[in-house]
Every structure is written in structure tokens, then in C-alpha cells.
Amino acid sequence: MALYNDIVMDNFLNPKNVGELENPDGTGVYGSPVCGDMMQIQIKVDDNDVITDAKFKTFGCGSAIASSSMATTMIIGKKVEEALALTNKQIIDELGGLPPVKIHCSVLADKAIKNAIYDYAQKHGKHYEALEGYDPNADEDDEHGEEAE
Amino acid sequence: MRNVYLDYSATTPVKDEVLQEMLPYFTEKYGNPSSLYDIGLESKEAINRAREQVAALINAKPSEIYFTGCGTEADNWAVFGTAEKLRAKGNHIITTRVEHHAMLHSCAALEKDGFAVTYLDIDKDGLIDLKQLEEAITDKTILISIMLVNNEIGTIEPIKEAAAIARKHQILFHTDAVQALGNVPIDVKELGVDMLSVSAHKIYGPKGVGALYIRKGVQINNYMHGGAQENRRRAGTENVPGIVGFGKAAEIALRDLDKHIEHSKKLRDHLRERILAEIPDTFVNGTMEHRHPGNLNVTFEYIEGEAILLLLNQLGICVSTGSACSSASLEPSHVLSALGVPVEMIHGTVRFTVGDMTTMEDIDYVADSLKMVVQRLREISSVNSAKGW
Incomplete structure (x- = not known):
């Protein structure tokens, strides 16, 4: 018996992409310590709009750390447009599922990525359809996200 | 292990x-x-x-x-x-x-x-x-x-x-x-x-x-x-x-009441001394004067309790936490709230209670493990003592 499945535990115990980038092209932060989790995701984007590197720093529980690890792994090598299309449900599926009360951890990772891309778009004068009307400071209104099937 | x-x-x-x-x-x-x-x-x-x-x-x-x-x-x-x-x-x-x-x-x-x-x-x-x-x-x-x-x-x-x-x-x-x-x-x-x-x-x-x-x-x-x-x-x-x-x-x-109290206190106090001396940015919640002899409640700043609990569990150590993330209700500890501990710090709180089967070697193993676990989670954390909360 364990709280989390093996994939989640592996991403928590051996998280990938922990740290900060030296000259990030975009930085996104989501959540707050008061709520119990806060994630920072940084990205490097090349001239072809491909995310070449991503790093995270997370204050939070096991599934928040595992979600950060998985989410950053999933966006490395992807086009920015593709990363923007990533949903919290895909993160959960890739993790092999999260307990229902932990779904919001995947939402956090999803939002932190969007915020990092938003920051990148702002700084580099880029426009993405998926970011139209996007508010990086929006409340965690959708914090429970979609459950994995 | x-x-x-x-x-x-x-x-x-x-x-x-x-x-x-x-x-x-x-x-x-x-x-x-x-x-x-x-x-x-x-x-x-x-x-x-x-x-x-x-x-x-x-x-x-x-x-x-x-x-x-x-x-x-x-x-x-x-x-x-x-x-x-x-x-x-x-x-x-x-x-x-x-x-x-x-x-x-x-x-x-x-x-x-x-x-x-x-x-x-x-x-x-x-x-x-x-x-x-x-x-x-x-x-x-x-x-x-x-x-x-x-x-x-x-x-x-x-x-x-x-x-x-x-x-x-x-x-x-x-x-x-x-x-x-x-x-x-x-x-x-x-x-x-x-x-x-x-x-x-x-x-x-x-x-x-x-x-x-x-x-x-x-x-x-x-x-x-x-x-x-x-x-x-x-x-x-x-x-x-x-x-x-x-x-x-x-x-x-x-x-065995006297023996139990003496044993618990000795181990608890040793754990407290080691934690406070060896792990920075930690504090004990509640008075040490009028207290259960085996209870120690510690906040480790900048990290979250469920993560601490999980890593300690990997090392064979069982503790509990006041963190919201560990509870089914997702509510942080009402006791620590009443005590005036800031919410962000409640999440990083661990309760240790020693008992009759606990040994001094156990306590040293826990203190050693804690040092590692806390340091590791702080390396991952998006908040730290330099940045502050």
C-alpha cells in the first residue's frame, strides 16, 4: 500500500529538471505558499519556437513535485504551441493517475507552464492564439481541473 | 533498513x-x-x-x-x-x-x-x-x-x-x-x-x-x-x-509511569536539541514547560509536510504532519492556526511522538535522516531563506 503509484513516486523521489535556468526566456509562477503549493517553471526557447529546456522549483507536497517533474519533462522538445495545448489531464495520465484530492497539483503545473510561456511571449513579442485573453494572475478558480479517466 | x-x-x-x-x-x-x-x-x-x-x-x-x-x-x-x-x-x-x-x-x-x-x-x-x-x-x-x-x-x-x-x-x-x-x-x-x-x-x-x-x-x-x-x-x-x-x-x-515519562522526555529532548542545532529555519510549536513527555511539534520552513513525511517513510520513519496536503479535508491544522502559526508554515509542520519502544539510536537515525530530507526538499522548493516567504 502506498499513497501514490510508482510513476508518481519515481517523479517525486527522483525529480527531473529541478533548478533554475541561467538566462530563462520565460518564467512562470503559480500557486502560493499559503495554499500549500507554489511552483516556478522556467523555459528556454530556440529560434524555431521549440522549448529546448525547462526547470522547476516547487514548494509543495509529493504530487506537486511529481507533477512539476512530469510537466517539465513533457514540454521539453515540444513547440510552444504544443506546450500550450497541454492539459492537466494529460499530466495526470502520464503520471498514471493521481488521488482525487491531488488533482489540483497537476493544474498547478499546467498553469505554471502557461505562465512561463506567457512571460516568454510578452518578452519576445510573440502571439499565440491559446494565450488570447489569458490572465496569468487569475485565481485558482479551476484548481480541481479535470480528473483522469 | x-x-x-x-x-x-x-x-x-x-x-x-x-x-x-x-x-x-x-x-x-x-x-x-x-x-x-x-x-x-x-x-x-x-x-x-x-x-x-x-x-x-x-x-x-x-x-x-x-x-x-x-x-x-x-x-x-x-x-x-x-x-x-x-x-x-x-x-x-x-x-x-x-x-x-x-x-x-x-x-x-x-x-x-x-x-x-x-x-x-x-x-x-x-x-x-x-x-x-x-x-x-x-x-x-x-x-x-x-x-x-x-x-x-x-x-x-x-x-x-x-x-x-x-x-x-x-x-x-x-x-x-x-x-x-x-x-x-x-x-x-x-x-x-x-x-x-x-x-x-x-x-x-x-x-x-x-x-x-x-x-x-x-x-x-x-x-x-x-x-x-x-x-x-x-x-x-x-x-x-x-x-x-x-x-x-x-x-x-x-x-511504569515514572519510567515511561523519563524515557520519553530524554529521547524527545535529544531529538529537539539535534533538530534545532543542526537544521536551520526550524522552530518548535507550543511550550516545552507544560507538555506531553513524548511530543515534539516542529515547523520546517520553506518545505511542505507531506513531502517530508513521504521521504521519511522511504527511510522507514513514521511521523505525522499538520499540512493540509496530507489531510483528506485539505484543511491545515486547526491547532497550529489557533496557536498563530502562519498558514504557509503550518504546511511544513511535523509531529514526532516517541514512546516505550523508541531508542536513542532511533532518534539519532531520525535526526540524521531529517537533515538530509529537509535539505533535499529545500533544494527543490520555490521558496527559501534568502528569498523569504
Whole structure:
């Protein structure tokens, strides 16, 4: 018996992409310590709009750390447009599922990525359809996200 | 790998002496204590022996001990039994913000049923203010319930003084002594309480058995309705092996109380000293002066408790946390909130409770492991001492 499945535990115990980038092209932060989790995701984007590197720093529980690890792994090598299309449900599926009360951890990772891309778009004068009307400071209104099937 | 259990406030292992005493009552001595033939009477006798043993641990009369299914039932009985009995007299109850949920949720249920409840605050040490208690009393107050030892921060509340105030105003006084039993000396006469809840599984006895002490002459309504067990006050066939185990555990607790307290304190204090000396940005919650001998409650800043718990679990160490992320309700600890710990720091709080099976080597292993775990999580964390919260 364990709280989390093996994939989640592996991403928590051996998280990938922990740290900060030296000259990030975009930085996104989501959540707050008061709520119990806060994630920072940084990205490097090349001239072809491909995310070449991503790093995270997370204050939070096991599934928040595992979600950060998985989410950053999933966006490395992807086009920015593709990363923007990533949903919290895909993160959960890739993790092999999260307990229902932990779904919001995947939402956090999803939002932190969007915020990092938003920051990148702002700084580099880029426009993405998926970011139209996007508010990086929006409340965690959708914090429970979609459950994995 | 070493296995170190530091969650004795959650539950304790059943001591072998206790188990051996219980075993015959599952098999050859299986009679119903209400039956009149020999094996029935034998069970009845066993229960009464246990009643004497539990009574001795709190200096009560055996006839003042009523066995229940758990500590929670004892708390529910005290609250609902008093509320129903004295409803005509008043509808006001005084308790504290830091009670166990067995008490808080019982009070919340009564609030929906027309009762008013005052929840006393605690100060920065974790202790109630007796002046606030006295000022909260109205002519409608029918019950004051204050826990003897807090389950999260281990603070020992001034029950003798609080009960004296209740008595002065002729109000019934109940205390939840589930965490206190076997860890601090309890004398119901000296404390002057009317009711007191206890549980077996916190003192190396089995789960599924508790007791409510009801001082002779105190009248409250029944909570469980049915047969004539427990002198007609608590219905239901007795959990004979459980009760026998509770009795034996109580006997051992009384016999070894001084030794247990000394042992617990020594280990707890060593853990505290090592943590505070070797791990920066940590602090202890609650006073060290009036405290459960085995309890240590520590906040590790900039990291989250469930993550600490999981990593320690990987190293064979069992602890509990006040973090919201570890609870099904996702609510951070109400006790630490009442103590004034900032919410972001409550998430990084760990409760360690040592007990009779804990050794000094265990404590050093835990301290060494903690250093590693805390450092590792701080490397991952998006907040740190340089940036601050």
C-alpha cells in the first residue's frame, strides 16, 4: 500500500529538471505558499519556437513535485504551441493517475507552464492564439481541473 | 533498513503482556458477560477486573468507569449526553479551538440543533486563558469541555484550575484525556472533573476500546441505547478481549509511569536539541514547560509536510504532519492556526511522538535522516531563506 503509484513516486523521489535556468526566456509562477503549493517553471526557447529546456522549483507536497517533474519533462522538445495545448489531464495520465484530492497539483503545473510561456511571449513579442485573453494572475478558480479517466 | 515509529500519539503497538492477557478471551473464554453460566460470569469478572485497573490509573472508583468503543465515543457521549440531559437548563457549551475533532464536530452538530458554543483561544504557548473561560460563562452554560493534553502540540492545559471555575458556577466539566493517559499523572479527584475520556490504543492497548469516567452522582443521558450493560448506561455487548487488554495496559501504565515519562522526555529532548542545532529555519510549536513527555511539534520552513513525511517513510520513519496536503479535508491544522502559526508554515509542520519502544539510536537515525530530507526538499522548493516567504 502506498499513497501514490510508482510513476508518481519515481517523479517525486527522483525529480527531473529541478533548478533554475541561467538566462530563462520565460518564467512562470503559480500557486502560493499559503495554499500549500507554489511552483516556478522556467523555459528556454530556440529560434524555431521549440522549448529546448525547462526547470522547476516547487514548494509543495509529493504530487506537486511529481507533477512539476512530469510537466517539465513533457514540454521539453515540444513547440510552444504544443506546450500550450497541454492539459492537466494529460499530466495526470502520464503520471498514471493521481488521488482525487491531488488533482489540483497537476493544474498547478499546467498553469505554471502557461505562465512561463506567457512571460516568454510578452518578452519576445510573440502571439499565440491559446494565450488570447489569458490572465496569468487569475485565481485558482479551476484548481480541481479535470480528473483522469 | 531501520524502522522507526515516531507516531505514538496516533496509536501504539499492543505490548506482549497485554496481548497475552487478551488472547484467551477470543477463544476459550468467549462467554457473553451478560450470560449467567460460568463462562459468562468469567467474562464479567474479567471486565470488572479491567474496570479496577483503569480506575486505578486515574484514581477513580471502578464504578465510575464506563467502557466505550473508543475515545471518540466517550467524547460524544459526554457532550450529547449532557446536552440532552440539561437542555431545559441551558443551551451553552464552552470548549476550546484546539480540541480533537471528536469534540469539535460534536459541538458543531449541537450548534445546528440550537446550541451555542464558545470556543476558547490559546496563547502563544498553547495554553487557554482562565479569565477568558470565566468570562465566557453565562447562566445558560451547561458544559465546559477542555482537553487535558493536546494531541498535536502536546500542551497540558490547566484542567484543575478550569474545573474549579466550572464547579464554582455549578457547571459540569469534561476533559478529553485521551493523549494524557499514561503520559501524565491523572487523578480525577485532584483535577475535580466530572467526566473524562480515555482510550486504550494510546497506552499500548488494543484499538476499539475506550472509557468515559463519570463521577459518582453525575447524571447524563445515555448515548448508546439497548441492553443493560455497563450498569445500564452504555448498551452493547462488551468487547471483552479489548477491555481486558485496556485493563492490563492501564496496570502497566500505572506501574511504569515514572519510567515511561523519563524515557520519553530524554529521547524527545535529544531529538529537539539535534533538530534545532543542526537544521536551520526550524522552530518548535507550543511550550516545552507544560507538555506531553513524548511530543515534539516542529515547523520546517520553506518545505511542505507531506513531502517530508513521504521521504521519511522511504527511510522507514513514521511521523505525522499538520499540512493540509496530507489531510483528506485539505484543511491545515486547526491547532497550529489557533496557536498563530502562519498558514504557509503550518504546511511544513511535523509531529514526532516517541514512546516505550523508541531508542536513542532511533532518534539519532531520525535526526540524521531529517537533515538530509529537509535539505533535499529545500533544494527543490520555490521558496527559501534568502528569498523569504
